[in-house]
Structure formats: structure tokens, C-alpha cells
Amino acid sequence: MTDRNLLYLLILLLGLMATPAWAERPLVVTSTHPLALIVKEVAAEQADVQALVPADVSPHHYSMRPSERRSLAEADRIYWLGAGLEPFLQGTMSDSTLSGKARTLVGEPQGQSENDEHGHHGTGEDPHVWLSPERALAMAERARETLDQLDGVDRQAIERNHRRFEDRLHETEERIRAQLDPLQMITLFTYHDAFHYFADHFGLTIAGTLTSNPERSPSARHIAGLQQSLEEARFPCIMTETQLGGDWWRGLDVPQPLAVSRWDPIGGDTPVEVGGYTAFLESLAEAVSRCRPEQPSKDK
Ligand SMILES: [Zn+2]
Incomplete structure (x- = not known):
């Protein structure tokens, strides 16, 4: 056994000994x-x-x-x-x-x-x-x-x-308010009805949602209304989600170039640790910021 392996073994044993306290x-x-x-x-x-x-x-x-x-x-x-x-x-x-x-x-x-x-x-x-x-x-x-x-x-x-x-x-x-206040002209389009609390709190507009209930499919009439809202929006931003919906907007006739950003309503990538919840909120604000209209689209 090399010295290095011995060291790993020692660390492993120390880890095991520490477990009961945990x-x-x-x-x-x-x-x-x-x-x-x-x-x-x-x-x-x-x-x-x-x-x-x-x-x-x-x-x-x-x-x-x-x-x-x-x-x-x-x-x-x-x-x-x-x-x-x-x-x-x-x-x-x-x-x-x-x-x-x-x-x-x-x-x-x-x-x-x-x-x-x-x-x-x-x-x-x-x-x-x-x-x-x-x-x-x-x-x-x-x-x-x-x-x-x-x-x-x-x-x-x-x-x-x-x-x-x-x-x-x-x-x-x-901090989030300062980040999002200049972005109030963006209108958000979401897959499912998950973000009203966040949007309302920070003064963002959600102009359309594909489905209010991800367990049910939207009606043709609802989709037509959504299409209409998309056409009327000055700075539409399509928000996709990590767990549900995928490219839900693909079937729609969407303006080009299209701003698309992804957010995660359950913060799955954020580890459970002190500072986790606030990091999660920041990740949502970041997702909205990615729709910033003046952001050059040439770099993607
Ligand atoms: Zn939901």
C-alpha cells in the first residue's frame, strides 16, 4: 500500500469514527x-x-x-x-x-x-x-x-x-429589487402557474402561462390567447422550467430573436445549507436577468 493510499484509509477511518457524533x-x-x-x-x-x-x-x-x-x-x-x-x-x-x-x-x-x-x-x-x-x-x-x-x-x-x-x-x-427594477418592461411567459409569488413580490409581469395545472393539458382557446399575448408583448421572455414542460413553447409562433431563460421553482441545484434559500431566490432573479433585452444575442 502506498503512502497516499494509507492516508486515504486514515481519512476514511477518521470519518467513520466521527459519524456517531453526527x-x-x-x-x-x-x-x-x-x-x-x-x-x-x-x-x-x-x-x-x-x-x-x-x-x-x-x-x-x-x-x-x-x-x-x-x-x-x-x-x-x-x-x-x-x-x-x-x-x-x-x-x-x-x-x-x-x-x-x-x-x-x-x-x-x-x-x-x-x-x-x-x-x-x-x-x-x-x-x-x-x-x-x-x-x-x-x-x-x-x-x-x-x-x-x-x-x-x-x-x-x-x-x-x-x-x-x-x-x-x-x-x-x-439586492434583487435593485437588479430587477430596471427589467420591468420584460413580460414573462411561463410553463406552469408557479411564479406569481415571486413575480408579484418583485413587480414583474407574467403575461401568459401555458397551463395552470401541469396535470392537465391547456385548451386550444387558451393557447390562442397565449399566442395573442406573445404577439402583443414588447419584450417577451419565455421561461422554461427544470423539472416540467421542457420546450413547452416550441408549438407556438414566437417572435424572433426570442429570449428564453430557465428557472427552477424548487431550487433543485441549491444545496441544503445555510444561505441556501437566499441563493435560491438569487437564482430566480438571475434567470429573469438573462432575458435583459440589451443583452447581445450574438454571443450565443
Ligand atoms: Zn407547480
């Missing part, structure tokens, strides 16, 4: 990846946080695998958005072996919401609530109140983490 941290499982990003901001070093739905799978097309069911059983705490926003987990969460651990990060919607027309689900509320910085703050608050009840968690550290997240989120919002 394993003592509480395990927190969240329904989706973006919720893991939010909860991790508050939990930081106090807990391991992982998402149930894999980061490359849209929650719209999710069915649970046995290994994922096991991770729920092993969790010390489970966070989800509640049956109204995450109906695909309703059955699982009412399982009596899990109900003691499950906590809802946002309340059930109260009656008719202002986002009524955007909803995928019966409650009428747009389920992509993590894309609203205000809602993310409310979720972080809820995480702060409930994480400190877990065994082995340092309450003061949780408080500190939470404050730090609030500060960083506000700074990030200001």
Missing part, C-alpha cells in the same frame, strides 16, 4: 426541497435537514418510494405545508406513527385567497408558497418556534440562526 443531531425531514432550504436556515448546525421529494422530481408528479417512507419513520420532526397545499402527502401525514412528528409550516388557507385564479388545487391557493419571501419568513418563524422543542437542540443557537436568516433575506431582497 448521528446524534436530530433529523428533520421536509416535504419538498425548497422547504428544506428554509428550515435549514433556522436549524443550521443544530439538525440534519433533508427533503422527502427528491430535488430533481416535481412535487406534481411524486409518488413515495419505500426508502422515503423509511426516512419519514426515522425523522425526529417532519415539516410540510398541510393538506390544502400538499394533497399528495395527506394520507401519509395522517398515519398515526407519524402524526406526533408532523408539523405544518404554513396554516391552511383561509377561504378564498387573492391568488384564486392561479390555483392548482381545490383550495384555490397557489401551492408554490415558498417563492414568496414573506411566506418564507413566516415558515422560518414557525420552524424557529418548533425546532427548539427537539432534544439536543440549543435554543439560543436557533434564535441566532433565525435572526441571521431574517437579516440576510432582507438584504437579498434589496
Whole structure:
């Protein structure tokens, strides 16, 4: 065995020896990846946080695998958005072996919401609530109140983490505002109705959406309306998504040259770590910035 191999072996052994200390941290499982990003901001070093739905799978097309069911059983705490926003987990969460651990990060919607027309689900509320910085703050608050009840968690550290997240989120919002304010003339066209919270928060316009519900196909009339909006737009930008839709706009008669940018509503590429949620918001702002009209198209 070479010296180098010996060194690797030593590092491996040290790693294995260090594992028990790690394993003592509480395990927190969240329904989706973006919720893991939010909860991790508050939990930081106090807990391991992982998402149930894999980061490359849209929650719209999710069915649970046995290994994922096991991770729920092993969790010390489970966070989800509640049956109204995450109906695909309703059955699982009412399982009596899990109900003691499950906590809802946002309340059930109260009656008719202002986002009524955007909803995928019966409650009428747009389920992509993590894309609203205000809602993310409310979720972080809820995480702060409930994480400190877990065994082995340092309450003061949780408080500190939470404050730090609030500060960083506000700074990030200001930065994004400065970045996006000059881009208000762009009109966005999206595949599915996922981005209203983000767009509304930062004053962006979504002029058309292929489908309000990715589980259903749009009607011919809807597509004609979308086509019309595209023709009327001064600076249209087609937004594609990482998990769903692919080149959804290919069937449309689109203006040339066409600005196309991709965004990821669940932040699948963003690791679950402190700073993850704000990095995710920045990635969405970046996606919009890529549609900047004065950007020379010759360099692609
Ligand atoms: Zn969606």
C-alpha cells in the first residue's frame, strides 16, 4: 500500500469514527426541497435537514418510494405545508406513527385567497408558497418556534440562526429589487402557474402561462390567447422550467430573436445549507436577468 493510499484509509477511518457524533443531531425531514432550504436556515448546525421529494422530481408528479417512507419513520420532526397545499402527502401525514412528528409550516388557507385564479388545487391557493419571501419568513418563524422543542437542540443557537436568516433575506431582497427594477418592461411567459409569488413580490409581469395545472393539458382557446399575448408583448421572455414542460413553447409562433431563460421553482441545484434559500431566490432573479433585452444575442 502506498503512502497516499494509507492516508486515504486514515481519512476514511477518521470519518467513520466521527459519524456517531453526527448521528446524534436530530433529523428533520421536509416535504419538498425548497422547504428544506428554509428550515435549514433556522436549524443550521443544530439538525440534519433533508427533503422527502427528491430535488430533481416535481412535487406534481411524486409518488413515495419505500426508502422515503423509511426516512419519514426515522425523522425526529417532519415539516410540510398541510393538506390544502400538499394533497399528495395527506394520507401519509395522517398515519398515526407519524402524526406526533408532523408539523405544518404554513396554516391552511383561509377561504378564498387573492391568488384564486392561479390555483392548482381545490383550495384555490397557489401551492408554490415558498417563492414568496414573506411566506418564507413566516415558515422560518414557525420552524424557529418548533425546532427548539427537539432534544439536543440549543435554543439560543436557533434564535441566532433565525435572526441571521431574517437579516440576510432582507438584504437579498434589496439586492434583487435593485437588479430587477430596471427589467420591468420584460413580460414573462411561463410553463406552469408557479411564479406569481415571486413575480408579484418583485413587480414583474407574467403575461401568459401555458397551463395552470401541469396535470392537465391547456385548451386550444387558451393557447390562442397565449399566442395573442406573445404577439402583443414588447419584450417577451419565455421561461422554461427544470423539472416540467421542457420546450413547452416550441408549438407556438414566437417572435424572433426570442429570449428564453430557465428557472427552477424548487431550487433543485441549491444545496441544503445555510444561505441556501437566499441563493435560491438569487437564482430566480438571475434567470429573469438573462432575458435583459440589451443583452447581445450574438454571443450565443
Ligand atoms: Zn407547480
